[in-house]
Amino acid sequence: MNRLAHETSPYLLQHADNPVHWWPWSAEAFDEARTAGKPVLLSVGYSSCHWCHVMAHESFEDQETADYLNEHFVSVKVDREERPDVDAVYMEAVQAATGQGGWPMTVFLTPDAEPFYFGTYFPPAPRHGMPSFRQVLEGVRQAWDTRRDEVSEVAGKIVRDLAQREIVQQAPQPPGEPELAQALLGLTREYDPQRGGFGGAPKFPPSMALEFLLRHHARTGAEGALQMAQDTCERMARGGIYDQLGGGFARYSVDRDWIVPHFEKMLYDNALLCRVYAHLWRATGSELARRVALETADFLVRELRTQEGGFASALDADSDDGSGRHVEGAYYVWTPERLRAVLGDADGDLAVQYFGVTDEGTFEHGWSVLQLPQTDRVFDAEEIASIRERLLAERAERPAPGRDDKVVAAWNGLTVAALAETGAYFDRPDLIEAALGAADLLVRVHLDEHARLARTSKDGRVGPNAGVLEDYADVAEGFLALASVTGEGVWLDFAGLLLGHVLDRFTDPETGALFDTASDAEQLIRRPQDPTDNATPSGWTAAAGALLGYAAHTGSEAHRTAAERALGVVKTLGPRVPRFIGWGLAVAEALLDGPREVAVVGPDPADARTTALHRAALLGTAPGAVVAVGAAEGDEFPLLAGRPLVAGQPAAYVCRHFTCDAPTTDPERLRDVLNHR
Template sequence: MTCNKQPNELIHEQSPYLRQHAWNPVLWLPWGEKAIEKANREQKPIFLSSGYSTCHWCHVMEKECFENPSVAEILNSCFVPVKVDREERPDIDRLYMTYVQATTGSGGWPMSVWLTPDLKPFYGGGYFPPEDRYGRPGFVSLLHALCRAWKEDRKQLIYVADSMMDQLAGFSTPAPGKGKPDTTALDRAASLLTGQFDPVYGGFGPAPKFPRPSVLSFLFRYGYYTGKDEIASLGLFTLRKMAEGGIHDHLGAEGTGGGGFCRYSTDARWHIPHFEKMLYDNAQLAIAYLEAYQLTSDRLFAETAQDIFNYLLCDMLSPGGGFFSAEDADSAPERATDEKKEGAFYTWTSDEIDNILDPDEQRVFRFHYHIETNGNVIEDPHGEFGGKNILFARETITETAHHAFVSEQQCRTLLESSKQKLLAQRLKRPRPARDEKIITGWNGLVLSALARGSRVLEDHRLLEHAETTAAFMLEHLVTPEGELYRRHCNGQSAIPGKADDYAFMIRGLLDLYEASLERDYLAEAIRLQESMDRLFLDMEHGGYYNAPSTDASLPVRMKDDFDGAEPSANSVAVENLARLWTITEDEQWHQKAEHTLACFSSVLDEDSSRLPHMLNGLFLLRFPAYRLQLRGNRNDDRFGQLKRVVDRRLLADVSLDYDEKTGTASGPAEAILCGNGLCHPPATGPDELENLLSATLKAYSC
């Protein structure tokens, strides 16, 4: 909404989130030297507001506060207002979010923090309503109080800020541990997660429920290595419940779009989502569903992974081959209004469904997806979904067919035709806004998903898309000096890459190497790992800082020590280093992996479930890890048969390698398995390789 006749300086930014605020009457500045210099020159505190373009409560606070001229007047006169896109600058966001969480006990976006001119925080929180509401102080009264305190009690605020910055510096790296983490960390994490598991609806802990794919990946590997299928089954049950729930967009059609998963569920049943769709969630969930399919051969998991890929390729793919960041939760219910509402694109009234579907389709669809005349949303604290239905696959195909007196095949046909009709109607609605930043790290996650999907689903098109994405990243997201940019937007690449950009892209290139067996991808992964070590590695204490040391505007660099919506750079780095060691047998990668693990030993001792993805790397370092080298002509059918044996199984302790010197050999294709101190005789046929893997590796299935 245009609230100011002249734009502020955010109009010059590329970030969609920052540009959303360019016409606010608040005189926003982007984070950087100009804002810091202004704060020091005028001796005003900085008001730092961090969020992202698809954040629902960020939109609410903008409408209530930042578009209000009287609020803007206070901000402009008493503070230096600074906007940060947390997706562009996760390092800044992480630093001050640590402060907010430490002082308030919670965190979220928008994040609101007040800083001294030398960037030390003295007050913070999240969303603030304009007046006292929801048990939160009103933003206007808070601004007046902080403005008055800065004028009348500045020394005390500076003292508090100095003290907090000292604490943040202490938080920047984990406390030293007692030694190298051992396998007891794996057992403790499995026990903690089992205790948090919801046996009725799946997931871990109470609502709101977040997918957290790193947990699912760890549970699958714990089952693989220990044979305790009851632990892996926690992840499988969770994925089934998520696929049934409203967090899953059930209206996906191949080649058309839709489908995929929303950010999180506000209720315990996965029924009522927060409707934004994030690239990083869907990339990681695609991998989780692929691994579940490898473990079980249950087509539900394969079909859900295919649904996610369809969403990514239809709705999130840029013309050049990179993937956009996110889709908004809010949109206009109809084209005649600009007023946006949460979930308007995805929800349905009972009458809308009846007007679109024929009677046979209604009978099946309404029962299967729990459609109620007055709406099916029970928990609606903000009154956003009155009379609306959120699709929720409450019943099985068998139960629905029995209810409708049709065969299961007829039931599937009627459900599919219903979804096609509803999707066609939905596409006539105003779409949610899409954030068209291309984030390096998140594209690395998609690269991993596409590469793995091409193997598990035997879909060469996914491999082609993975190679196109890799080519885009190597062309547009690598600097002339060979380092990474953080993002590409509107044809411009900018912002030095963060540690997670390197870790996720390296992982994607390793996965693409195993899918394509093109050795250039392995070489590029090694080159980027060397750059990551140079820019981020703490050579003395181990572990990777989240930002390079060259950024003077960042007062403290942090070492991320939590695998949340995204795995931490350190966790992925441990796994990457272990894989590089297995493939290349270069001891430097082993040493760096162990050094990084040791840096986080105190965290793993205290609560190893904080770092489930790091535990995946711990498996590779504490149990035998194997290299399976394929030899022969890749165009030979026998070569393809050997590779398919490997691709269809979850082999958590195997890294795939290819001897390119044998690419033109006329002899039989063969696979050589090496690990645990020996190399086995070559396997030349699929049955022989299957038997070798079953006899040698940890055999696991659910």
């Protein structure tokens, strides 16, 4: 029987009606394989993965294929977003064996969960040099039946090889000026000066590297760093990767020019990019950055907020094209004729020019993705606003992409930080309220009585899987941002509880290295450990950042030491692969700057003079600065202790490296201090 009907993962539920007798990842599944003497088919994917849907339709919905699987294999389906630890362990094996990876991931295991054959997508018939899925199944079955000792020997060797693959040797000290300068040089070499971004196609939004560039400029004044960040952000915002009607970014661009996106929209991308554009505006005052930050925040709240106050994981790339076929990008693309049909000939022609829509199409089959090409023509803002409004209304009538409604703790932590800061910068209390709602859900639903995090929830029901390092780190990061914005010390307290688990259960006490799973988590064939960024900051460097911020708030030497030890890996990797450890480099910038500690005291948090100082503190560009606001000499935050009013007026105190500036009552002076290098 298929055992997925009661799972919380939307991806697993998509497969609950397959004729394949799926099991969720569980000890019982491997017991069944052991008892039946069958190998395990492990299939890993996620709900908005285009090729996962394709393989499901071609193979897992096919009765003949399902019958063969059910007879000869125990089939296990995993949502990589619910079980990033399982995904990481077997993806490492796939990449080591084949030199590449991706999803859907297809791995054949012994009943002891040891891998012996690997792949990703397999077609239903031989194609482009790939065997069919049925051929793979038959080959694996024959090897299992006739050469089982050889299979077991191969599996054992793979597991031993994985166990011997060590993380890059960690330096004993965090990076300093030489390593950060070398990292900047490395990014400069890989930078695409014509199009923005780094490397060739496909191009992914380099959120973590952009944060490093902005912080490096803030600390050193390096104009080249700011220029790379500005140009990349402008190119992305003008490209098809950005939704020119509804706001928000697609997962990546399939071309070097940011024109044609892979249309799925992920929560984590949009949370990270919302924060990047808000920080770019803070540094430059760019109107484009302000618009994109706010539109992306509004997209998050409008289209991804769940009924319970959390944020859903993703929107699919595919949707119904109006004829019953699921087609990638159908919801987002246009032709000149379609624009004229909605807007009339005159406004339709205007939209064709403004959005770069062509007769040939910039996507497939004559369709175009809306973008904002550079042009000398000046468009009337009111006309464009009217056109956008009418096109958005027409698009809303199309069949919408599916939404993955599971709430992932880590990604909600990133969203809390983005919405809290964006709301504070642009005087949007509704965005701060949305951040508070998500934080409240994380505490109510995801956090147990021992302050241990669950990875996911859905419809207010907590999922079965334990949080991993990135969950603890990113939720702590979100809570720290919320504490600085709201002046509510309880969020600092919650961050401290989560970071206590990071110190106790995720950190190697001998080296300070961090593991992706807790010491008491389910034991897999290898304990995953990866300091490099992927689509999000690595749990390792995200934890370093949260530990450093908490230490700045509280003066905790243990947390600061843990952050410094964790950053040793950035000293090693930063100069070599800066694109893939951007968040670690950003945290290192904060460490070199202090980070600065800002205490804003006043007779009343609602007092206009206190509010002006608080806003000036939040708008300071000093990397990683922490802000506490509250009553003079109050106990809401440790930074407020011993901080009196100045001549009866609200005041701000700025400290770093155990040295404090004279307090100021002038918001402009405070901004100058925080922007001073």
